[in-house]
Amino acid sequence: MRLLYSALSPFARKVRIVAHENGFTGAIVLETVAPFTDESLRATNPLSQVPVLILADGEILFDSSVICDHLDASGGAGLIPAAGRDRRQALTLQALADGMGSAAIAVVRERMRPADDQRPELIDRQLRAIIAGLDRLEAEGFSDSRFAIAEIAVAAQLAYFDARQVIDWRDGRPTLAAWFEAASRRESMVVTSVQLT
Ligand SMILES: N[C@@H](CCC(=O)N[C@@H](CS)C(=O)NCC(=O)O)C(=O)O
Structure with missing residues (x-):
């Protein structure tokens, strides 16, 4: 492949x-x-x-x-539930994380434009989506014992927020921050991480 x-x-x-x-x-x-x-x-x-x-x-x-x-x-790892409510909820959280990622990429690309060419209203709208998503994830309260599709999708996006300095997402979200710190130590997170020089 x-x-x-x-x-x-x-x-x-x-x-x-x-x-x-x-x-x-x-x-x-x-x-x-x-x-x-x-x-x-x-x-x-x-x-x-x-x-x-x-x-x-x-x-x-x-x-x-x-x-x-x-x-x-x-x-066969079973990261995506086969059917029912568990599947719907997991895929909905994946969609939320992915949507926050698309919003973050839009913010990053807009910030790359010359300062007087940037559209603050575009950045503001995307950041509002990211902030609301982060608040939903803080309320969700992921368990350290599970690392399935929803958790993976969220962890990938939070790592991107850090790498691109999209937003200070830990501020006011201690549960999500503590969960991410633990999740970041998983082997699959470590071997796929990229160090910016
Ligand atoms: N919904 C897509 C989003 C993929 C995506 O936005 N990829 C970005 C890189 S992180 C990209 O290739 N952007 C190029 C473009 O949109 O022109 C997915 O889940 O794979």
């Missing part, structure tokens, strides 16, 4: 954590792609977004939630 990814992508990080938790690390060849500038990515994903997983027979999978679903179904 080949995974087209970029090192800092929180969506690709989520996939890599799920792959590791399913024992697939050695079975996946990582290929770096720059999604905003490399037009060749469009041949596999018309949206020109990473991650993209290309299976051994050439089948192409995106987006990250579809890839995670495939890896977990074939690896």
Whole structure:
């Protein structure tokens, strides 16, 4: 299998954590792609977004939630509940985390623009989504004993917030902060982390 990814992508990080938790690390060849500038990515994903997983027979999978679903179904780690309320709630939390990630990426890209070209109203709207999402996650109160698709999706995004200094998310959220600190020590989190120099 080949995974087209970029090192800092929180969506690709989520996939890599799920792959590791399913024992697939050695079975996946990582290929770096720059999604905003490399037009060749469009041949596999018309949206020109990473991650993209290309299976051994050439089948192409995106987006990250579809890839995670495939890896977990074939690896058997059981990170995604099979059915019912548990499944719906887990996928809803994944969607929340992914949405917060998309908002964070929009903020980061807007802040890259020259200061007098930035649109404060765009940044403000995205930050409000992130803040409301963080408050929901603080209320959720994850358990240290479970690290399944919802927790993985959230951990990948919180790590991205830190890497890109999107927001001081720990402020006023002690439960989420303590949970993340413990989750960050898991092997799958450590081996997929990227140190910015
Ligand atoms: N819903 C997608 C989001 C993927 C995404 O936004 N990837 C970013 C990198 S972190 C990207 O490739 N952006 C390029 C673009 O949107 O043009 C997923 O879950 O995989």
